[in-house]
Amino acid sequence: xxxxxxxxxxxxxxxxxxAPPADGGFVARGRRLFTGPAEDPRWTRxxxxxxxxxATALYAWNITSISGxxxxxxAVYSGTKSWKAFFFGALDSGSFIxxxxxxxxxxxxxxxxxxxxxxxxxxxxxxxxxxxxxxxxLHRMVKRDFGPVAATVAALALALTPITVAINRDTNPxxxxxxxxxLGAAGLFKAVRxxxxxxxxxxxxxxxxxxxxxxxxxxxxxxxxxxxxxWAAHGSLGRRIRHLAVATVALVVSSAWWMVVVDLIPASSxxxxxxxxxxxxxxxxxxxxxxxxxxGAGSSVGSAGNGASFGGSAGVHRLFNExxxxxxxxxxxxxxxxxxxxxxxxxxxxxxxxxxxALMLWGGWFVLHYxxxxxxxxxxxxxYVTAMAPGIAALAGAGGVxxxxxxxxxxxxxxxxxxxxxxxAWGRGWVLPAAVAASAAWAIVLLQRVSGSGxxxxxxxxxxxxAGTVAVLxxxxxxxxxxxxxxxxxxLAAVVALLAGPAAYSVSAATSATNGTNPTAGxxxxxxxGGMGGGPGGASGSSRTSGTGGRSMGEPxxxxxxxxxxxxxxxxxxxxxxxxxxxxxxxxxxxxHQDGATWLLAVATDQTASSIILESGQPVxxxxxxxxSDNAMTLAKLKSLVKSxxxxxxxxxxxxxxxxxxxxxxxxxxxxxxxxSSAYSSGSSSTTSxxxxxxxxxxxxxxxxxLYRLDASDID
Numbered sequence: 001x002x003x004x005x006x007x008x009x010x011x012x013x014x015x016x017x018x019a020p021p022a023d024g025g026f027v028a029r030g031r032r033l034f035t036g037p038a039e040d041p042r043w044t045r046x047x048x049x050x051x052x053x054x055a056t057a058l059y060a061w062n063i064t065s066i067s068g069x070x071x072x073x074x075a076v077y078s079g080t081k082s083w084k085a086f087f088f089g090a091l092d093s094g095s096f097i098x099x100x101x102x103x104x105x106x107x108x109x110x111x112x113x114x115x116x117x118x119x120x121x122x123x124x125x126x127x128x129x130x131x132x133x134x135x136x137x138l139h140r141m142v143k144r145d146f147g148p149v150a151a152t153v154a155a156l157a158l159a160l161t162p163i164t165v166a167i168n169r170d171t172n173p174x175x176x177x178x179x180x181x182x183l184g185a186a187g188l189f190k191a192v193r194x195x196x197x198x199x200x201x202x203x204x205x206x207x208x209x210x211x212x213x214x215x216x217x218x219x220x221x222x223x224x225x226x227x228x229x230x231w232a233a234h235g236s237l238g239r240r241i242r243h244l245a246v247a248t249v250a251l252v253v254s255s256a257w258w259m260v261v262v263d264l265i266p267a268s269s270x271x272x273x274x275x276x277x278x279x280x281x282x283x284x285x286x287x288x289x290x291x292x293x294x295x296g297a298g299s300s301v302g303s304a305g306n307g308a309s310f311g312g313s314a315g316v317h318r319l320f321n322e323x324x325x326x327x328x329x330x331x332x333x334x335x336x337x338x339x340x341x342x343x344x345x346x347x348x349x350x351x352x353x354x355x356x357x358a359l360m361l362w363g364g365w366f367v368l369h370y371x372x373x374x375x376x377x378x379x380x381x382x383x384y385v386t387a388m389a390p391g392i393a394a395l396a397g398a399g400g401v402x403x404x405x406x407x408x409x410x411x412x413x414x415x416x417x418x419x420x421x422x423x424x425a426w427g428r429g430w431v432l433p434a435a436v437a438a439s440a441a442w443a444i445v446l447l448q449r450v451s452g453s454g455x456x457x458x459x460x461x462x463x464x465x466x467a468g469t470v471a472v473l474x475x476x477x478x479x480x481x482x483x484x485x486x487x488x489x490x491x492l493a494a495v496v497a498l499l500a501g502p503a504a505y506s507v508s509a510a511t512s513a514t515n516g517t518n519p520t521a522g523x524x525x526x527x528x529x530g531g532m533g534g535g536p537g538g539a540s541g542s543s544r545t546s547g548t549g550g551r552s553m554g555e556p557x558x559x560x561x562x563x564x565x566x567x568x569x570x571x572x573x574x575x576x577x578x579x580x581x582x583x584x585x586x587x588x589x590x591x592x593h594q595d596g597a598t599w600l601l602a603v604a605t606d607q608t609a610s611s612i613i614l615e616s617g618q619p620v621x622x623x624x625x626x627x628x629s630d631n632a633m634t635l636a637k638l639k640s641l642v643k644s645x646x647x648x649x650x651x652x653x654x655x656x657x658x659x660x661x662x663x664x665x666x667x668x669x670x671x672x673x674x675x676x677s678s679a680y681s682s683g684s685s686s687t688t689s690x691x692x693x694x695x696x697x698x699x700x701x702x703x704x705x706x707l708y709r710l711d712a713s714d715i716d
Contacts, residue, residue, distance in 0.1 A: 044148040048139055048155065055135050055159035058510040059128040059168040063121045068171030069516045071626070072106065073123060074610035075099045076171070078619065079110040080118055086110055088262065090271045091606055094598045094619035094646075097632045099606070100275030100288060102258060104212040105173030123171050130179035131168035135159050137182040138390055141189055145358045146398040153495060154397025161389040162505035162521035163327035163382060169509065170519045173213050174386050180210035181221055182390055185361060188225050192357050195234030197243050204247040208254025215289040217387065218255075220372050224364025232357035259285065272632035274606070274625045279632075293378035309380045310518055311373075318374045319385065325446050326522045328385045328392070330502045332370075334439035335392045338399025339363040341431045345406055358398060365391030382520050396498070403432040404491055407475065408484065433475045436494045440468030443501040453523035460504035467497035582608065582651070586707065587616045589680030590649055593709075594618070598646040602638070604628050608651075621647065623664070635664050642710045649675075650708050671716075672708035 032038075036045030071091075079086035081093040088095060089103030099106070108126045116122040135155050143151030158164065167174050187203030190196070203225070210218035226244060233240050259281040262270060273279050275288040284290075312321040320329050339359060346356035369388030373380065407429060447461040474490025477483075509521035582603070590600050600618035603609050609622035623633035641647040650672070652665040 040148055044143075044152070047148075047152050048136075051139075051152070051155045051159055052132055052135060056128060056132050058159070058165050058506055059131045060124070061169075061510040063124050063128070064119075066120055066124045066169055066171075066514075067516045068120070068123055070610045070614060071099065071517065071606055072109070072171045072173070074613040075106050076109045076113055076123060077118055077613060077617075079103075079106060080113050085271075088271050091274065091609060091622055092599070092613060092619035094621070095271040096599065096619070096621045097272045097606075097625060097630070098274045100284065100626055101173060101214060102212040102281075104209055105176045105214075108176055109171060124169065127168050127171065127175045130175045131164070134175070134179045134182050134390065137179070137186060138394060141182075141186055142358075142394055142397050144189070145354050146401050150397040150401035152397070153400055154393045156495075156499060157331060157396045157502075158389055158393035160499055160502045160506045161328065161386070161393065162330075162502055162509055163519075164386045164389045165506040166327075166509040166514055166519040166521040167383040167386045169514055170383070170516060172383060172519070174383055177210050177213045177218060178387055178390065180206050180213060181218065181387065184210065184221070184225070185365075185390075188229060188361065189358070191243070192229055192233045192352075193354060195239070197246060200229065200243050200247045201250045204251035205254045208251050211255040212258050215285055216293070217289075217384070220368050220387070221365050222251075224361055224368060227364065228357050228361045232352055232354075232360070234352055272625075272630065274622075274630060274632070276630070293380075294372070294376050295378060311380050311382045311385075314375055314377050314380075316374050319370065322449060323520075324382055324385065326450070326501075326505055327382050327520060328389065330443055330446065331392050331396045331439060331498060333442050334435045334498060335366060335395035335399065337431065337435040337438065338395050338403055339366065341406070341435075342395075342399045342402045345402060355398075355402070359395075359402075362391050362394035362398065366395060367391075381518055383518070400432075400435075400494075403435060407432040407479065408487060429479050433472045436468065436475070436497065437472050440464055440471070440494075440497045443468075443498065447501055447504075450523045454508075456504045456507065457523070460500045463500040464497050467493045467500065471497050582612055583681060584615065585681040587612060589675075591616060591618065593648070595648060596645060597648045599641070600649070602633070602647055602650040604651070623661070631661075633661065633664065635661070635667055638664055638667075639715050643712045643715045645712060648709055648711065650710065651706065652708060668708050668710065671714045672710045673714075675707040675709055677706070 034045060034049070035042070036048075075085075075089060075091050078090055078093040082090075082095065084090070085093045085095045086107065087103070089098045089101070089106050091097055091099055108130075109123045112126050113119075113122050116125070135158050138158050139151045139155035142154040164178075184203045184206035187199045187201075187206060191200035191203060207218055207222065207225075229244060230240055233243070235243075262273070262281050267279050273281055273284055276283040277287060311324050312318050318324060319332070339362075342359045343356065343363070346353055346359065349356050366388060369385070369391060373385050373388065443464045444461060447457055447464065450457050451461070471490045471494035474486055474493060478485075478487035478490055505522035508523070509519075514520075582601075587600075594600055598619060599621045600616055601612060602621035602623055603612070604622070604624050605628045606622045606626045609620040612618075612620045621633070624630050625632060638647070638650075650668055652668050
C-alpha cells in the first residue's frame, strides 16, 4: 500500500510559519488570533490588525466631540426614559410621534446609552464598533475566495472610503445597515459553498434586521443575493429553489414583525408613525422610505418633501459630480473594469465556481446601489452611498488580484487553448495597467477640484501622480522584461496611487467638524440643494458644520435646563418658517410652569422638538414630523391633551408655521393666552437656530405668533 507523505512545511524565508502542534490549546488558539492561521503568509494577520486599528482611529478620533444627528440623538435619549418610546422609536419620551425610520439602530444606541449613560461617546461607540466590524467581515469574505492580498486591499479600501469614515462618526443608522447587509452576504456565501439551508436562512434574517434599520434600502442587494444562490449554490435546481423559498419566508418574518405588531396596536395606544400619510408603518415602507425615495414627490406613493437632493441632480453622472465624487467615486473606474474582466476570465469555470459567485455578488452589490442612488428622484443625501462601499472595495481587492494574476500568468493559467494563449495573453496584459491608469487619472481630477483647499490634498495629488505613473510604467516594463519583482513593486505603487486620495479625504473627515444631519468628507466642493428633505437633513451637501448649531452633545440634559457639558452655543428650538425662537430662558420658564404636564411644549417640526428635548430633558411634541407635513396633530387631539392636563404650551406663528395646521393655529390664538417674552427673558438671552440650513436660520426674525398657554378651562 502506497502512502503519500505530507507536503513539506514552508520555511520562514518563504513567508509562511511552521504549523503549530496538533494538540493546540488555549495559548495556541490565542496566539493564532493575533498571528493568523499557519497557512497564511506571516504578514496577513498583522496587516489586518493594522487596518482595523487605523479604521478605529479614524472612526473614533476625538469621539467625545462628535455631535451626531440631534434628531436620532433625541429619540435615543427618549428611549432611555421610556421603554414604550424605546420600542416604537418615538422622538419624545411621551411617545407622541416616531422618527421616520424603524427603530433597530435606535435600539442599539439606546442599549449603549442605558448601559454607559447618555452622552457623545456612548452613542458613537456602537457606530465605531460596527464600522470596524464591517471591515473585518469584508476581509474575511474576500480572503476565503481570493486570498490574503485581495482581502487586505479590500479591507483597506473600505476603511478609507471617505463617506464611510464620515458616517461612522455620526449617529445616523447607515453604519448598522451596512454591517447587517455584510452579515447577510456572509451567510449567503456559506450557503452557496455548502448547499445548506440554515446559512441562507440566517442571511435572510440579517437582511430582515437591516430592513428594520432603514427599510427598503436594505433590499437593494436582494436581486444579487437571489441570483447568486440560484446560479452558483451546490445542489439541484429544485433544491436551490426550495431553499430560496424558505429563506424568503424568513426574510418576510424578520422584516415585517415590528411593522405588523405596531400596525395592529390601536392608534390611540401608540405614537403617530412619523413620515407616513395614514399613521401606518406600511405606508412608511412603500411611500416615504420606499417608492417615494425612488420617484420623488411626483410618485403616487411618495410623500411630500421627497424631492430634495443634497447630492446633486439625478442621473447616471450623479456619483461623479462635485458633491459626490470625492465621497465615493475614487475606485469606481477600477472596480467597473475589474468586474467585467473578472467575469470574462471566469467565464468557463464550473457553475459552482466560488470566485465567479463572489464577483457576481460584489458586482451586483455595486451596480444595484449605483443605479439606485444615481437615478433616485426622491430625497437623497450623500451619506446614503456608504451602502455601496463594500461592493466597490471588494471588487478593488478581488478584481484587482484577479487582474494581477491574469497579467502575470497569461491566458495559459486560465485554461485557454494553447493555440490562442499568446493572443489572449497580449489582450489581457493591457487590462490591469488600463484600470490603474483610469482610476489614477480620475483621482487627479477629483483632487484638482479641491486644489488650494489645503496641503493635505496637494500632497495627495502629487502622490497619486507619481505613484500612478510608476505603477503603469512599471507594469508595462515588467510585462515586457518578464521581471516579476518589478511587476510586484508596480502593483504596490498602484495601491498607493488609488488610495492616496481617499486617505486624504478620510483624514479630513476624522479631524474636522462634521454636519450631524448630512455628514460629508473632505473640503466643500458644491452646495447641493438646501432646504427641507424627506429625512434628517436640511443642510447643504458640502456643509462641514455641526448639525446641532455648533454644539456638541455631551452629558445628559440636566433637570435644571442647563446646556449639556461641552456645548458651545445653547440650542434653540425654531419652528421652521414660523420665525419664533426658543431660547434657554424660555425653556427654563416652561419647565418652571409645566404644572405636571406630560409634554413641555408642542412645536411644528422634529428639528425644533429634538433640540429642545436634548436641552431640557423633557418630552416635546412635534406636531408635523420632520418636514412639518405629517398629520400627527389634529385640533381634536390637541383639545384632548390640553383638557387632560398633558399639554399646556404651544408655539404658533402668524402663518401657522411650516406644515402646522392653520386650523390649530387659529384656534390656539383665539382661545390660548399669549405669553409675553418679558415673562421669561430680559432681552439679553441668546438664541440660535436648531435648523442647519441657512434659509431656516435667517427666517428666525420677529413674528406676530409666539408662545401660548392653554388650560382645561380654555376648551369649549
